Amino acid sequence: MRWITARRRHPAAGYAIVLLTLVAIGLGYAALTGAGSPASASAPAPGQQQIARGQEIFARNCASCHGLEAQGTAVAPSLIGVGAAAVDFQVSTGRMPAAEQGPENVRKPPVLDTSQTLEVAGYIASLAGGPAIPSPEQVSTAGADVAVGQELFIANCAQCHNFVGAGGALTYGKFAPALTQATPTQIYEAMLTGPEAMPVFNDTTMTPMNKRDIIAYVTATRTEANPGGFSLGRIGPVTEGLVAFLGLLLFMVVAALWITAKQGKPREHE
Amino acid sequence: MANRALDGVGGFLDDRFRGAKSFRTLFKKIFPDHWTFLLGEIALYCFIILLLTGTFLTFFFQPSMTDVIYHGSYTHLDGIRMSEAYASTLNISFDVRGGLLMRQIHHWAADLFMAAIFAHMLRIFFTGAYRKPREVNWLIGIVLLTLGMLEGLFGYSLPDDLLSGAGLRILEGVMQSIPIVGTYLAFFLFGGAFPGHLIIPRLYILHVLLIPGLILALITAHLFIMFHQKHTQMPGKGRTDKNVVGAPLYPYFMAKTGAFFFFTFAALALASTFAQINPVWLYGPYTPVAMSAGSQPDFYMGMLEGALRVMVPWEWNVAGHTFSFNVFLPALLPLGIIFTAAALWPFIEQWITGDKREHHVNDRPRNAPTRTALGMAVITFYGVLWLEGANDIIADHLNIALYTTTRIAQVSMFVAPVLAYIITKRICLGLQRKDLHLLEHGVETGIIRQMPSGEFIEITRPVSEEEQAKLAFPARPPGLPAPDSADENGIPAPGTRGAIGKVRARLNTILTESVELPGSNGHTNGHGADGSGQAQDEPEHAAVPAGGVPDGSQEIAPGAGQADSGSSGDDAPDQ
Numbered sequence: 001m002r003w004i005t006a007r008r009r010h011p012a013a014g015y016a017i018v019l020l021t022l023v024a025i026g027l028g029y030a031a032l033t034g035a036g037s038p039a040s041a042s043a044p045a046p047g048q049q050q051i052a053r054g055q056e057i058f059a060r061n062c063a064s065c066h067g068l069e070a071q072g073t074a075v076a077p078s079l080i081g082v083g084a085a086a087v088d089f090q091v092s093t094g095r096m097p098a099a100e101q102g103p104e105n106v107r108k109p110p111v112l113d114t115s116q117t118l119e120v121a122g123y124i125a126s127l128a129g130g131p132a133i134p135s136p137e138q139v140s141t142a143g144a145d146v147a148v149g150q151e152l153f154i155a156n157c158a159q160c161h162n163f164v165g166a167g168g169a170l171t172y173g174k175f176a177p178a179l180t181q182a183t184p185t186q187i188y189e190a191m192l193t194g195p196e197a198m199p200v201f202n203d204t205t206m207t208p209m210n211k212r213d214i215i216a217y218v219t220a221t222r223t224e225a226n227p228g229g230f231s232l233g234r235i236g237p238v239t240e241g242l243v244a245f246l247g248l249l250l251f252m253v254v255a256a257l258w259i260t261a262k263q264g265k266p267r268e269h270e
Numbered sequence: 271m272a273n274r275a276l277d278g279v280g281g282f283l284d285d286r287f288r289g290a291k292s293f294r295t296l297f298k299k300i301f302p303d304h305w306t307f308l309l310g311e312i313a314l315y316c317f318i319i320l321l322l323t324g325t326f327l328t329f330f331f332q333p334s335m336t337d338v339i340y341h342g343s344y345t346h347l348d349g350i351r352m353s354e355a356y357a358s359t360l361n362i363s364f365d366v367r368g369g370l371l372m373r374q375i376h377h378w379a380a381d382l383f384m385a386a387i388f389a390h391m392l393r394i395f396f397t398g399a400y401r402k403p404r405e406v407n408w409l410i411g412i413v414l415l416t417l418g419m420l421e422g423l424f425g426y427s428l429p430d431d432l433l434s435g436a437g438l439r440i441l442e443g444v445m446q447s448i449p450i451v452g453t454y455l456a457f458f459l460f461g462g463a464f465p466g467h468l469i470i471p472r473l474y475i476l477h478v479l480l481i482p483g484l485i486l487a488l489i490t491a492h493l494f495i496m497f498h499q500k501h502t503q504m505p506g507k508g509r510t511d512k513n514v515v516g517a518p519l520y521p522y523f524m525a526k527t528g529a530f531f532f533f534t535f536a537a538l539a540l541a542s543t544f545a546q547i548n549p550v551w552l553y554g555p556y557t558p559v560a561m562s563a564g565s566q567p568d569f570y571m572g573m574l575e576g577a578l579r580v581m582v583p584w585e586w587n588v589a590g591h592t593f594s595f596n597v598f599l600p601a602l603l604p605l606g607i608i609f610t611a612a613a614l615w616p617f618i619e620q621w622i623t624g625d626k627r628e629h630h631v632n633d634r635p636r637n638a639p640t641r642t643a644l645g646m647a648v649i650t651f652y653g654v655l656w657l658e659g660a661n662d663i664i665a666d667h668l669n670i671a672l673y674t675t676t677r678i679a680q681v682s683m684f685v686a687p688v689l690a691y692i693i694t695k696r697i698c699l700g701l702q703r704k705d706l707h708l709l710e711h712g713v714e715t716g717i718i719r720q721m722p723s724g725e726f727i728e729i730t731r732p733v734s735e736e737e738q739a740k741l742a743f744p745a746r747p748p749g750l751p752a753p754d755s756a757d758e759n760g761i762p763a764p765g766t767r768g769a770i771g772k773v774r775a776r777l778n779t780i781l782t783e784s785v786e787l788p789g790s791n792g793h794t795n796g797h798g799a800d801g802s803g804q805a806q807d808e809p810e811h812a813a814v815p816a817g818g819v820p821d822g823s824q825e826i827a828p829g830a831g832q833a834d835s836g837s838s839g840d841d842a843p844d845q
């Protein structure tokens with residue numbers, strides 16, 4: 001980690017990342033498409049076999065709630081047209097398959113592995129299209145502007161996720177989670193699909209470039225040092241007030257007790 | 271030896287300045303040694319530190335709302351449009367040597383300043399130190415607290431970051447909610463529509479000049495009055511309304527208080543080194559279109575924030591005018607009532623008890639059960655609203671639904687203070703009974719002895735003189751004449767007539783409820799517990815070092831309180 005931090009501003013860093021990304025795409029592409037089927041612009045188009053496997057996994061894990069044809073039931077919405085991005089976001093963050101019924105589905109360790117996820121995503125996408133899983137270049141932060149990202153984040157996301165993405169409460173027991181774990185792909189997918197209470201930021205309201213700026217801001221802020229000392233959670237003045245009382249005032253009271261504990265010979269006056 | 275030198279210095283100063291009181295006496299002034307007496311000092315030292323660090327900040331801070339494009343060393347905001355005020359705060363934080371440390375000391379000092387004022391004020395209240403002749407200083411204290419809140423709010427608004435702008439927005443909303451004149455007031459303050467270009471320069475002058483000036487003047491008055499009236503003291507052996515027992519200013523108290531200043535400074539320096547406060551660079555520059563989750567004011571404004579959050583939506587539309595009670599009432603009522611009631615309290619209490627005596631020995635909180643209970647009720651009310659001010663943070667981190675926290679606050683702001691009152695009063699009365707037991711039966715030693723008859727008894731030892739002086743109950747105020755009671759000429763005593771007299775008598779019963787010493791009811795049982803400091807009340811006993819004549823002139827002769835308290839005997843001990 002240190003190693004990366006120290007070198008991420010190196011003039012060659014940008015190129016290195018692009019190169020690495022390209023290699024990763026190539027390998028991923030080869031692994032996923034297998035027999036070299038034609039690819040769409042962003043995500044590899046799944047073959048019939050994969051769709052069939054996806055449908056199988058879906059029937060086992062998801063159909064109980066979403067219906068056998070993903071048409072939706074009383075307990076869960078239809079998935080027709082939500083696209084591969086929604087499935088990838090929901091499944092890779094562990095939200096789906098949903099566990100107990102809370103006010104909101106929370107992030108947990110994913111149940112399906114990556115290839116299974118992509119297969120289900122392919123199956124859902126084959127039903128009625130929808131937003132595709134973003135490619136690694138689409139979520140790459142190379143060349144993205146953190147400052148613009150900060151401005152956009154404050155204007156569009158901070159009211160729910162707090163100024164650095166530390167999370168915040170919403171109404172009716174819902175909350176906007178802390179953005180400390182989401183991968184660049186998941187951040188992109190969250191904006192694209194708007195899970196639960198979160199609005200959709202499609203490519204007209206927020207251009208793909210701006211999405212990358214936001215990803216750059218969110219990921220850079222996580223590792224940003226706190227020049228002033230411990231961060232106190234970066235959730236604003238509430239923790240500062242706690243420290244003022246439980247730290248500073250308490251310390252001073254102990255000091256006062258100590259200083260007055262040693263009494264000289266008492267004297268009287270007037 | 272030391273004394274000779276001291277006299278020398280004092281004499282030198284006296285020869286040159288001829289103070290109203292000689293410097294020699296000043297050096298020998300006695301300060302009581304109780305830790306709660308240092309709470310106010312924390313505030314004083316914080317203020318000094320605020321003046322120093324604040325002055326440093328003025329060298330670099332630009333109180334201007336002119337737009338600039340930032341190109342400083344904080345690259346995460348490079349190329350962003352912001353106000354000069356915000357840009358200069360970034361510069362202080364990242365480009366001025368020691369600037370961030372100074373900013374942090376300034377802000378931590380502001381927090382500790384307010385926390386210490388709160389604590390100091392509660393100490394004064396719960397020990398009854400505000401009583402005659404110190405009512406004026408109590409009032410000054412309340413003005414200081416209010417000014418401190420304003421000063422903090424304005425300072426918090428200066429950097430023009432997202433949270434400070436949100437605070438100003440609320441300030442504007444609150445001003446606008448004042449019926450009829452509200453919109454004009456807000457318009458004048460902001461010099462036009464929100465946010466305008468004037469508010470930061472205006473707040474700046476208020477923050478660095480006017481309010482610190484007022485605070486300084488009032489602190490000076492506060493200290494002079496305190497100095498002139500002398501400290502109160504907690505009850506103890508040899509402490510009476512006519513003396514002050516403690517350590518002389520020189521050398522004891524000077525050393526202690528000097529050390530205490532450095533403690534304050536060290537605490538602030540440590541906090542500012544290790545704990546980040548108000549990281550404005552993370553909040554970003556203020557824009558009216560943005561808002562962040564967890565936008566909160568500093569803690570001393572948190573109660574007001576909570577009051578706004580707890581309020582139900584309630585608006586009137588009368589002839590095209592909107593009366594937004596949903597903002598107006600919560601913003602002004604709860605704190606307004608608390609502050610007004612606090613300001614009037616010494617006088618209300620005097621009127622209810624009819625106690626016009628001077629008090630220089632404080633009450634232990636348990637010995638004024640009703641006052642203590644009232645204080646706890648107010649603290650609870652304040653505390654509920656305070657927590658509600660942070661309800662989103664609480665909801666998020668304790669996994670409670672947001673509206674549930676508000677519901678809880680809406681109910682508990684009424685219920686909890688009542689419970690706090692009842693519980694505190696019971697605790698106080700219980701503690702008093704325990705004290706009474708100690709005075710009457712001595713301290714249980716834990717040694718059990720078997721009597722020849724086979725009976726087991728526990729050995730007790732009588733309380734020592736020191737303990738007794740501390741435990742002994744204060745002289746109760748002279749009782750009020752019964753309502754509508756007439757003297758032998760058939761003329762009712764003043765203040766006891768009619769409905770008001772009845773109310774007053776009723777309040778008196780409530781306020782003076784207390785466990786009574788058996789001695790004061792006439793059936794002295796020889797334990798001597800009734801002489802609450804009788805032995806110490808002899809004026810000759812006050813071996814005054816430097817020819818000081820007691821100037822806390824007493825209206826009531828020593829012991830008169832006891833004699834009178836029997837007459838109020840409305841609540842005999844119920845045991």
Ligand code: HEM
Pocket residue numbers: 317320321323324325327328331359362373376377380383418421422423424425426427428429477478479482485547548
């Ligand atoms: C009771 C006294 C005072 C209180 C409670 C107080 C409080 C505050 C607070 C909370 C801030 C925001 C700090 C931040 O950026 O995190 C602030 C800023 C500031 N204060 Fe004060 N202050 C006090 C006295 C003074 C005095 C006496 C001066 C100058 C002579 C001063 C000058 C400043 C300046 C220039 C700023 C803006 C710079 C900045 O935000 O970094 N303050 N004050």
